[in-house]
Amino acid sequence: MPTPFAARQFVNHGHVLVNGKRVNIPSYRVKPGDVVQVRERSRNMALVLEALQSQERDTPDYVTVEAKSMSATFVRAPELAEVPYPVKMEPNLVVEFYAS
Amino acid sequence: MTGDADAAVAIALSIGNAPARIEESVSMSKRHSAKYKLDRRMGENIWGRPKSPINSRAYGPGQHGQRRKSKVSDFGLQLRAKQKLKGYYGNLTEKQFSRIYQEAARRKGNTSENLIALLESRLDAVVYPPSSCRPPSPPVSSSTTATCW
Numbered sequence: 001m002p003t004p005f006a007a008r009q010f011v012n013h014g015h016v017l018v019n020g021k022r023v024n025i026p027s028y029r030v031k032p033g034d035v036v037q038v039r040e041r042s043r044n045m046a047l048v049l050e051a052l053q054s055q056e057r058d059t060p061d062y063v064t065v066e067a068k069s070m071s072a073t074f075v076r077a078p079e080l081a082e083v084p085y086p087v088k089m090e091p092n093l094v095v096e097f098y099a100s
Numbered sequence: 101m102t103g104d105a106d107a108a109v110a111i112a113l114s115i116g117n118a119p120a121r122i123e124e125s126v127s128m129s130k131r132h133s134a135k136y137k138l139d140r141r142m143g144e145n146i147w148g149r150p151k152s153p154i155n156s157r158a159y160g161p162g163q164h165g166q167r168r169k170s171k172v173s174d175f176g177l178q179l180r181a182k183q184k185l186k187g188y189y190g191n192l193t194e195k196q197f198s199r200i201y202q203e204a205a206r207r208k209g210n211t212s213e214n215l216i217a218l219l220e221s222r223l224d225a226v227v228y229p230p231s232s233c234r235p236p237s238p239p240v241s242s243s244t245t246a247t248c249w
Contacts, residue, residue, distance in 0.1 A: 004189060
């Protein structure tokens, strides 16, 4: 998905299956080991195809992807350093914010 | 007379519109402010998007955005860090975010790592490609085919 907003809409419109069941709740908490998949009917969407072929890319360690079935396994929750934020995030300051 | 009638209609219309707008602004979970406003407030391109107004208007939003910046307090730094992290996930309300924080604090281990882990476990965050499909990251030459959806 190009943006977090697009991702949210994609989930909300029911294009995504988790462990074979359709989940359209963006805030759904994915557990380690869950398989996230693009729904069969949605696989020919321009958005999906574009995302698939846009480039060869490496996924982070915490997700393993199987391109053929358009599915990905959420292996484990990532650490801060593993999430490719475009900008620097400082969760320690966020913790301070709530702790104060 | 017709002028009066027009005015009356205009008033009636504006009254009719008012509740709808209020309703929209209190909608449960969706963000209703301009998303790129956050980019400008933070002075950073948060999602690494080419469209970000940071490139053309690198100052804060609003009438006083171009004023001299005052010194940011400790609290200000904390608040910005929080708003940035929350804003990155797009449509996250303060309530949702603070609940996620509380869960992170409750769990064993480092609270900030837990916080990131919980945020990234959201289904929309998992679907948002976790990797170099994000524009700013450098192109990777490895030929591992992976989905990016």
